[in-house]
Amino acid sequence: xxxxxxxxxxxxxxxxxxxxxxxxxxxxxVSEHHAVDRGAAKSARVEIDMSAGDLEVKSGAATLLAGDFxxxxxxxxxxxxxxxxxxxxxxxxxxxxxxxxxxxxxRLSLDExxxxxxxxxxxxxxxxxxxxxxNLASLTIRLGxxxxxxxxxGTPAKSYSVKIQAGAGDTSIELPASVAIVARTSGLxxxxxxxxxxxxxGRWINPKAAASPVTIDxxxxxxxxxxxxxxx
Numbered sequence: 640x641x642x643x644x645x646x647x648x649x650x651x652x653x654x655x656x657x658x659x660x661x662x663x664x665x666x667x668x669v670s671e672h673h674a675v676d677r678g679a680a681k682s683a684r685v686e687i688d689m690s691a692g693d694l695e696v697k698s699g700a701a702t703l704l705a706g707d708f709x710x711x712x713x714x715x716x717x718x719x720x721x722x723x724x725x726x727x728x729x730x731x732x733x734x735x736x737x738x739x740x741x742x743x744x745x746r747l748s749l750d751e752x753x754x755x756x757x758x759x760x761x762x763x764x765x766x767x768x769x770x771x772x773x774n775l776a777s778l779t780i781r782l783g784x785x786x787x788x789x790x791x792x793g794t795p796a797k798s799y800s801v802k803i804q805a806g807a808g809d810t811s812i813e814l815p816a817s818v819a820i821v822a823r824t825s826g827l828x829x830x831x832x833x834x835x836x837x838x839x840x841g842r843w844i845n846p847k848a849a850a851s852p853v854t855i856d857x858x859x860x861x862x863x864x865x866x867x868x869x870x871x
Contacts, residue, residue: 679726811869828863832867
């Protein structure tokens with residue numbers, strides 16, 4: 640009974656919040672390309688904060704960030720701020736909010752060589768994050784409502800932590816089979832489908848690579864929706 644009530648309250652809150660917005664007339668679709676060089680920084684903290692829309696993030700940029708942005712409401716024009724201090728670069732990509740009949744798409748790529756703490760936030764929409772080739776130190780993902788796909792398959796050289804908070808929508812996480820995995824999951828409403836991992840003492844582990852010196856520590860909290868974990 641408690642699970643059903645919390646889930647209903649979550650859905651009602653999201654729906655009610657949307658009802659208070661005043662629609663903004665859309666304009667023509669504007670496309671922009673932005674690139675950010677790391678400069679003298681040796682590592683980076685990257686924050687991607689998208690209000691609502693369609694988000695893709697992958698590796699392979701020749702600079703710290705390369706991104707293509709498309710939007711049809713001026714409030715959705717991206718703001719990009721980068722500063723370097725003490726050997727660390729801090730990059731924030733953000734935007735205002737809008738409602739009504741709008742289009743908003745981000746296609747971003749990040750440098751694979753830079754040691755990186757990556758924080759991705761999306762208020763509402765779908766996100767596809769292919770991050771397994773990045774040099775991650777930590778990864779945090781927050782999605783209010785929408786489907787989330789996270790692909791971490793690769794050959795990481797060092798351990799890192801992953802924290803995912805997903806609201807309403809399905810969440811799919813693909814993990815590398817060649818490193819140790821320690822995953823914890825919690826949720827309110829939905830089914831879980833786990834492949835390639837074994838449950839031990841309330842955690843999911845990768846028995847095929849338990850002796851690996853590299854561990855990905857995963858904490859997933861999802862309110863409403865199905866969860867898929869795959870380490871094959």
